[in-house]
Amino acid sequence: MKDQNKEVLYGLYDDEEILLKAVRQAKDDHLDIMDVYTPFPVHGLDPLLGLSESRLHQAGFVYGAIGTLTAFLFMSWVFTRDWPIIFGGKPYWSVPAFIPITFELTVLFASVGMVVTFYTICGMAPGVTNPTLDDRITDDKFCIAFQTNGASEAEVDRLRSFLSSTGASEVNSKTI
Amino acid sequence: MSAPVSPIREPLIEGGKTYHQITEDICAPTERVPSMAWIIAFMVAVAGLTLYVFCVTWTIWVGIGSWDLNRTIGWGWDITNFVWWVGIGHAGTLISAILLLFRQRWRTGVNRAAEAMTIFAVICAGQFPLIHMGRLWLGFFIFPYPNTRGPLWVNFNSPLLWDVFAISTYFTVSLLFWYTGLVPDLATVRDRASGLRRKLYNYFSFGWTGSAKHWQRWESLSLVLAGLSTPLVLSVHTIVSFDFATSVIPGWHTTIFPPYFVAGAIFSGFAMVQTLMVITRKVHGLQEYVTLQHIESMNKVILLTGTIVGVAYLTELFIAWYSGYVYEQFAFANRVLGPYWWSYVGMMSCNVLSPQLFWFKKMRRSLFWTFVMSIFVNIGMWFERFVIIATTLARDYLPSSWSYYTPTWVEIGLFVGTLGLFFTLFLIFARVAPVVAIAEVKSILKVAGDQYIGPNAKHHHHHDHETTTKSTDTHH
Incomplete structure (x- = not known):
């Protein structure tokens, strides 16, 4: 996008089941799909597109562990090293009393970390405008997009006929 | 895509909707000029908010002495x-x-509005401990930050501090969860808008495109956030109950508090969802998305949790008697028969007796009774907290310091004022954002739409038939 505009040929489908059939067909025909855009998550699409499972939850685990350690080590340091105070006749290092805050910070770190990561890797932020192909994709159209930069006319025609033969109700091209 | 669905399941989306129709129906309230009903409701809410600002200002200006709290209570x-x-x-x-x-x-019909309600309710909740500090401008003292007094840290062993962490974490996580769910729907509104409206929704939809990979991550994120929020939501009210349970006041010092508070929280939360949804679905014309099936499901939760709360009340009384400990027995006898007996009666009748009405299916599916009951439960749950707090404190260890407490106009104003704050926020939300999760409703259409399941289904045998039905519908 920054260096070169993408020339995109895309087809709009009316239903996710037609879309899934088309994507399966594209896979069989060894066509290189740039991306698929849908109004809601369509299950069964990821394996057809060869998308590996998201590792976001692994990142979440790491963030959570950082939260656990931050909370627990910090409270331990404060109450045993920095400013030891006896509360209610309990030991300085009163571990059970640290559990609630340790738990809360684990959840807080994991959630905030995952959400920030999600928006960052998706290239999303307040005010960001990412190019879209059609306004109806967030409504009721399911879109298969092919990048056609440098493709010969014959190749583009092949893609075009693929889209219409698999049931696309509209086939358009756009430079984004 | 279609998961197997039992044919006896009732549809959750009525009216034979197409995807486009869902977008139209749910976006419509944000796109038209506000109705007279909304304007009047908004003015009333803003009047409440004004009262709130006035009472907060008064409290800070005059001091906590403007409340009727005393050394005992x-x-x-x-x-x-x-x-x-x-x-x-x-x-x-x-x-x-x-x-x-x-x-x-059935969560897809009501989750968006319920999450918004959660966030606004927590905003209202957070006001009270802050104002109660008296010196609001020193509110940051509750956070552990390096300071020039040592640094002197906060007491990490105190349940009141746990509460600070629990509530602020809960607020943050709920807000992130809610907003992340909202982003694709804001993009839907963006793509229907033009001019300034489009610019604004473009800003708030973060550049959502609907790419397959983004949806995959979005679902993964939602699932993990749900997994994290589940123990979180249980922990929050548990910790709120620790504010009382870890003290040594008879009547507060009980191990039943955490589960009893959590059940009560779910109970009152669902009641408030019902109060809001019964009105919102009507005003926004969303009866086909928030169906009687949804209302009934929530009423079942209310019946269950109300009964759990009832069992907790009785258990408390039983254990007080069974403990053989006179101070505990006195605390509970006083709770039922003491100077605040009327609040105990209010609590018992609103929380335990009245929800029993929902054993009857007809009542569970009646909008009128649902609404009436939701108000009852809201009142009853307010009484419950008043019973726990005021009655217990009013009769403490020394009879010489026994006391009675009635709120001043400032305290009443603060409470009514937070209702104003809450409804102002909710009414704004209902105007600017889709109150039903559009993408999530679309994703269950084929397993929960009434053209696919239920008595009016066009085809009982799935798949290919249904695709043709669907596409002919779209062409109309």
Whole structure:
């Protein structure tokens, strides 16, 4: 996008089941799909597109562990090293009393970390405008997009006929 | 895509909707000029908000002496209101998180509004401990930050501090969860808008495109956030109950508090969801998305949790008697028969007796009774917190310091004022954002739409037939 505009040929489908059939067909025909855009998550699409499972939850685990350690080590340091105070006749290092805050910070770190990561890797932020192909994709159209930069006319025609033969109700091209 | 669905399941989306129709129906309220009903409701809410600002200003200007708290009764309406609002703020995350993990499809109709309600309720709740500090401008003292007094740290062993962490974490996580769910729907509104409206929704939809990979991550994120929010929502009211349970006041010092508070929170939260949804679905014309089936499901939760709360009340009384400990026995005898007996009666009748009405299916599916009951439960749960706080404190160890407490106009104004704050926020939300999760409703259409399941289904045998039905519908 920054260096070169993408020339995109895309087809709009009316239903996710037609879309899934088309994507399966594209896979069989060894066509290189740039991306698929849908109004809601369509299950069964990821394996057809060869998308590996998201590792976001692994990142979440790491963030959570950082939260656990931050909370627990910090409270331990404060109450045993920095400013030891006896509360209610309990030991300085009163571990059970640290559990609630340790738990809360684990959840807080994991959630905030995952959400920030999600928006960052998706290239999303307040005010960001990412190019879209059609306004109806967030409504009721399911879109298969092919990048056609440098493709010969014959190749583009092949893609075009693929889209219409698999049931696309509209086939358009756009430079984004 | 279509998962197997039992044919006896009732449809959750009525009116034979197409995807486009869902977009139209749910976006419509944000796109038209506000109705007279909304304008009047908004003016009333803003009047309440004004009262709130006035009473807060008064409290800070004059001091906490403008309340009727005294040395015996140090917590009154303020903490009652705090716990009440926090409790209400539990339904949203419960619906969105726990029901997501349990794969309850009916959550999609109500989760968005319930989560919004949660966030606004927690905002209202957070006001009270802050104002109660008296010196609001020193409110940051509750956070552990390096300071020039040592540094002197906060007491990490105190349940009141746990509460600070629990409520602020809960607020943050709920807000992130809610907003992340909202982003694709804001993009839907963006793509229908033009001019300034489009610019604004473009800003708030973060550049959402609907790419397959983004949806995959979005679902993964939602699932993990749900998994994190589930213990979180249970922890929050548990910790709120620790504010009382870890003290050594008879009547507070009980191990039953955490589960009893959590059940009560779910109970009151669902009641507030019902109050809001019965009105919102009507005003926004969303009866086909928030169906009687949804209302009935929530009424079942109310019946269950109300009964759990009832069992908790009786258990408390039984254990007080069974303990053989006179101070405990006195605390509970005083709770039922003492100077605040009327609040105990209010609590028992609103929370335990009245929800029993929902054993009858007809009542569960009656909008009128649902609404009446939701108000009853809201009142009853307020009484519950008042009973726990005020009656217990009013009769403490020394009879010479026994006391009685009635709120001043400032305290009443603060409570009514937070209702104003809450409804102002909710009314704005209902105008600017889709109150039903558009993408999530679309994703269950084929397994929960009434043209696919239920008595009016066009085809009982799935798949290819249904695709043709669908596409002919779209062409109309």
